[in-house]
Amino acid sequence: MTMIALTVNARDVKASVEPRTHLADFLRESLNLTGTHLGCEHGVCGACTLLLDDVPARSCITYAAACDGARVTTIEGLDDDEITTELRAAFKREHALQCGYCTPGMLISARDLVLRLPASDERSVRVGLSGNLCRCTGYVGIVRAVRAVIDDRRKRGIKPVPGGGRSALGPVGSGYGATASTSNIGTAPTARTEPQHEVNDAMVVADFTPEKVFKDHFTVGYPPERVFDMFGDVARLAACLPGASLTGLPTPERAEGLIRVKLGPISANFRGAARIERDPRNLSGRIVGMGSDQRSRSSTQGEIRYQLVPTEQGAATRVELSVGYTLRGMLAQIAREALVRDLASRLTAEFAGNLERHLSGAGPNGAAEGAQDLNAAALLMGFLRERARKALQYILGR
Template identity: 65%
Template sequence: MNTIELTVNKRSVQRAIEPRTSLADMMRDTLDLTGTHLGCEHGVCGACTILVDGVPTRSCITFATSCNGAAVTTIEGLDDDEIATELRAAFTREHALQCGYCTPGMLVSARDLVLRLPEADDKAIRVGMSGNLCRCTGYVGIVRAVKAVIEARRARDIVSEPNAGRTVLGPAGSGHKSCTVSQKLAPAAAIVTETAAIAPLVIPDFTPSTVMEQNFTVAHPPAKVFALFDDIAAVASCLPGAALTGTPRPERVEGAIRVKIGPISANFNGAARVERNDASLAGRIIGIGNDQRSRSTTQGEIRYRLLPEHDGTATRVELAIGYSLTGMLAQVGRSGLVRDLAARLVAEFAGNLDRRLSGDTTSAPSTAADLNGISLLFGLLRARAARLLRRISGRGDAT
């Protein structure tokens, strides 16, 4: 057991605790301050956020012993706080809470933003609150509430506090300790814009979480199709929603692709590398991209193989499309949606490729690949009906 001393909500506290005890568990189990909520217990959801030496801290992943001598403020300690009082009223007014489980952590993080931001900026508020997750509200009311408090305080000539009084870098709870001049807190870096480059210098290999197969046939010999596949710009011009943003090289192709699923649109900026096997008329394209608006990341891999048909006068293009998707779009990127979108992309790509091979260079698409919501619903219903018929007929379920 270790004995530590803390100032918790302006009261001196001394307790003997085990070294492995988290700060959240100490607040809840030892001090009965149950306003600090535990959600993921991995430092992701933000429900456990409290102030340690005035800095918002994930208390579920902070050892209590590492905060020895620090000043800790939980949501209970903000009862009479001016900013927290204004935020509570704004949260009620803007319907920024429902079940309320995330609200204590939200209020602590929001209070820090009200202190630091010089003006009410939607994007800065969303970035600042991005570490606090809510499964109820949709965040719109939360942003409005924080924005309203900032606007009201700035209208009363209450200026922001740069870095909210922070003067040192280091782990949460270390603010009460001395530091060298080199540790002084530097000015905050500017927020990365949506058009900034986000792709890594090296395009990594990966194992796709989902793989699907598609194929199509074009009325041109394999050698001609394979030669066109070596023209990266020409291939990109055949893909709906795709655009190159730099000079393409096989080892690195920079670009973007825009997709639209009903009311949801995403613009993935990133890079890819291209591999070819002349002997087998096969190749691979592997890439990574980010959508800044939804903070979603995708990795994708397309393997292709060209097979002769009709005595070599036509080509069957076999595709294996693999991907992994993380972030907000992963919640709507179910296999049925993605398969429908992929089928439409491949169909349009095949038609554009055939026209390009025939010498027509005026029909390249420029708009986003669009997945209509109504047609998607009918597509999913057809797929489920087909699976049901297979079960009834005893042929098994589709993979």
Template identity: 65%
Template sequence: MSTVALSVNARAVEIAAEPRTSLADFVRDKLDLTGTHLGCEHGVCGACTVLIDGVPARSCITYAVACEGADVTTIEGLDEDEVTVELRAAFTREHALQCGYCTPGMLVSARDLVLRLAEPDERLIRIGLSGNLCRCTGYVGIVRAVQSVIAARRARSIAPQVGGGRTCLGPAGSGRAAVDRDPQALQIAPQDKSSARGSIAAADIPDFTPAIVLEQRFTLPHASAKVFAMFDDIAAIASCLPGVALTSPPRPERTEGVIRIRLGPIAAAFEGAARVERDPATLSGRIVGIGADRRSHSATQGEIRYRLVPIDDGAATAVELSIGYNLTGMLAQVGRPGLVRDLARRLVAEFAANLDRHMSGVPPKQESSSELSFWLIATDIVRARIARVFSRRSGAG
């Protein structure tokens, strides 16, 4: 077994793998990034195409150990990529997919063409996509989709990139070998390497664009200045959040902790870090965090933006929250938006109640520090629906 350290979708990972393990098997089996598909496993069909150091490459014929120190981006890592977002919309508009098996690799290759080609030339697009096989569409819709995105971007005066990000020649990962890099770039937290899957780089808590944003609002019977001061006490805020526990002394620039949740039989503990930003002039702030659950190989990015609004002549405060997040891995398959919205409502309600108790000198309830349970939410939903049914029947009678 060899230990492979590289960056996957902007997160540093260090995982043990056999020297013969392909990059495709590495991201699929070790990280649960199953958007990378395997077809021919001979580098012919293109279904397994990913970006290695920004350049499309066949992951089925690339050894994971050859990517030591490289930056790998799978289709999951392109969720918020501007070009990929435009391509996905164009693929839908032009009916450029049917079974969808080739689509992840096709999008990665098409993105490279959009970056490089100066004009939406059909011949060059067909040549550029000749390494990605599709047995459903006949390619007409795919070519039209790529043409439309190139034409739209050039019309917006977005110039092509010479080389499309290619800065060197050589085997995959050779341009970003670990010995040539800043040691902080892939810093791994000291953990058991045999179980460290999806470890988070200690130096990085990046900004991001949330895929899902939820708006929440609650009021507190306390003055805004007092509430804002409370939000500066990271340890106290953490103690009021259900499922949250700090694992190190908190600092505004970096606070480490864990969030425990349970989705039916699936228990997860997202270990990660967050940074806190505050603006006293506007009584607002932001908390940006990243985390990973090793057991489910799931990862998340999240941010909470808050703004305090004085009400009742300053005697009380309205807390306006914007909660945004991205979720990848196994839990993304079961974390449906409806359930997440219900979870957020319950979480915010408990958080508000605990804040009020803390600011009034009453300790938070004991259960607030336990794991977040979707079973509780499901129970609430069932009760609410039963109540609505009986209400309608009463009204009908």
């Protein structure tokens, strides 16, 4: 179960939900807000449309846990909203509803069009409503009602809001309420503020409790003291990590940098800072970091603990790792735990290889420091090939 805190129709709500619970199911079953209807449950019909941080979103394909910190407005929360009130009157006047099942989602999508379209162009209205399906009316009355409200408001001198209040590109709601406009819904409260992890000189990298922790290890053919010295050289250490680069001059206790990640068509630049702790008495250390990607509105916190253990009578070193992390935002929805673990294992192996080469004086993969992105897709393909190889060995062994 995951504990979430969000604002629903101007009311603070805290609840424990299963990670797989969709926002629509949470609203209907836990909060009894049944005005949000469920139709196709594939994000196609639009019946479940609501406002997430003031922007229309499909609640049937949005996980409730991913909305932690967001502001949610359902059709029930728009009772006193000026635009929705005018739309309801126009829908009634133009005979724009019959069974009414699609109407809540239709009103919310129509509200967005009234808010941002400069004129009541029929094609623009039809395109804007194309994500909301109605099985009864044929759309003629609906389009007429929306166009009438747009015309009336523009004649009254009410100007359109460019972008409908959207302040950034990216998935709806991935900003956790921190950057969305609050001027569009009079009854909406100030959003709960989530840490945005913007990098500045005063940024404090605080301790945290990781949501996920896993352990790994690797061995390099150099004495522990030499490896420990290498771990203390932040610039050389960053050069061993694919996709990592420093954005400022590091100190032994602190570093600021960037990790570039590419997953298929999705690319992210996690910019942040790390706090470095080292204990030369037992050759151990700890790195605590935090960062965010503005494009995907994803943020992460991570902790790496390492212990250097001598092997082969001190000629080699076993590096024991404990890695903990917390991920928020769009990338958290596709980064499943098992996938992260497998990718991290391959990343650790690549880091170990770069470390070995750097200790030998050859440099990481012979490339310039920080020159290559962390290509998660390439790592994933390598992981899948390894899985296929093991499966084939298992079948042939039988």
